[in-house]
Amino acid sequence: MTLTPTASDPAGEQLPEPTSLDEVKGWFFPADQVLFDWFLTRQNELTEPGDLLEIGAYMGKSAIFMGGYLRDGDTFTVCDLFDSPAEDDANSAEMRYSYSTLTRRSFESNYLSFHDELPQVIQGLSSLVRDRVQAASCRFAHVDGSHLYEHVRGDIEDTRALLHPHGIVALDDYRSEHCPGVAAAVWGAVATGGLNPVCVTGTKLYGTWGDPAPVREQLLEFLAGRDDMWHGVEEVAGDRLVRVKGTSAVPPAHPRSRHHREEPQVAEEVAPIPLAEQPAPAPRRRSPLRRLALNVLPPFVSKGFVRLRAALRHEA
Ligand SMILES: C[S@@+](CC[C@H](N)C(=O)[O-])C[C@H]1O[C@@H](n2cnc3c(N)ncnc32)[C@H](O)[C@@H]1O
Numbered sequence: 001m002t003l004t005p006t007a008s009d010p011a012g013e014q015l016p017e018p019t020s021l022d023e024v025k026g027w028f029f030p031a032d033q034v035l036f037d038w039f040l041t042r043q044n045e046l047t048e049p050g051d052l053l054e055i056g057a058y059m060g061k062s063a064i065f066m067g068g069y070l071r072d073g074d075t076f077t078v079c080d081l082f083d084s085p086a087e088d089d090a091n092s093a094e095m096r097y098s099y100s101t102l103t104r105r106s107f108e109s110n111y112l113s114f115h116d117e118l119p120q121v122i123q124g125l126s127s128l129v130r131d132r133v134q135a136a137s138c139r140f141a142h143v144d145g146s147h148l149y150e151h152v153r154g155d156i157e158d159t160r161a162l163l164h165p166h167g168i169v170a171l172d173d174y175r176s177e178h179c180p181g182v183a184a185a186v187w188g189a190v191a192t193g194g195l196n197p198v199c200v201t202g203t204k205l206y207g208t209w210g211d212p213a214p215v216r217e218q219l220l221e222f223l224a225g226r227d228d229m230w231h232g233v234e235e236v237a238g239d240r241l242v243r244v245k246g247t248s249a250v251p252p253a254h255p256r257s258r259h260h261r262e263e264p265q266v267a268e269e270v271a272p273i274p275l276a277e278q279p280a281p282a283p284r285r286r287s288p289l290r291r292l293a294l295n296v297l298p299p300f301v302s303k304g305f306v307r308l309r310a311a312l313r314h315e316a
Helices: 030-045 061-067 089-098 104-112 126-132 149-162 180-192 213-224 288-296 299-315
Strands: 051-055 076-080 120-123 138-143 163-172 196-200 204-208 230-236 239-245
Touching: 030 061, 030 138, 030 163, 030 204, 030 213, 030 239, 051 061, 051 126, 051 149, 061 076, 061 104, 061 138, 076 126, 104 120, 120 126, 126 149, 138 149, 149 163, 149 180, 163 180, 180 204, 196 213, 213 230, 213 239
Parallel strands: 051 076, 051 138, 076 120, 138 163, 196 239
Antiparallel strands: 163 204, 196 204, 230 239
16 A cells, blocks of 8 residues: 655644654664664575564654565564553553554654555554464564563564564563563563573564574674674573673664755855955045035035935935
């Protein structure tokens, strides 16, 4: 489906028209942009088949970014409650507290500012995803929906079923103190659910249910060449885990907005000329008659003459 973004929807609501990805509200930071770019580009270079999935899109910041890696024939599925009611009190409270102004129309307007076609959107609970996406069909999934333990545990189990054997999952908020349920679900999947972590940033854990060694070793080679990101390796749950610190990470190129405007050329600034170098003002030019009157008549007569001339000019 191809839609043209409009500034307002039929209800008159002002819809966003971001001129760059930085203008889209969200929580998708440069270090993770670098890693999404690396994982998705690697899959494209290896021509790994598979679709993309995102659970929790909000205004579309990470979805817009992921949409830039779609190849012909790939499907991108995005699931979010948007403005639909959640089904349990805790999830409703989470929605009211964190995402009160979220609407599907805003997401779509943002997304269509950067891409010609919307992804396949599932508006509703993430538990719907498993029945709408084919098993083992995805190569990359971003899980960034509810922060509640039961929901996240379900999202991780579903993602395991939807990823193909070498697929990569990026799990948001795996260690934040404001959402301990996410940490419990993520590390539970590592401890007992067969999830192999590959690397962590301050915000996301990247893992696979396949063999993590080949992708991890290539990632280490890539990180060795990055001066803008620190990395180290730690032994966790019997395997090597790459830690990435990217507070100064330089983000990769973003998809370009159709509302992007070229900066107008700034006119070359002209330095002020010092007073001493400024040309002298042009001498006052007086008519010959006036010059004669000023030179030969006594001052009181010449002043009267000047006033009379000014009055006559004024009347004319
Ligand atoms: C942290 S935001 C996503 C941020 C986005 N990925 C980004 O990078 O900007 C979490 C999103 O999950 C959605 N969400 C919360 N609970 C959900 C649930 N049970 N099912 C589906 N989506 C849910 C919210 O509506 C919200 O848009």
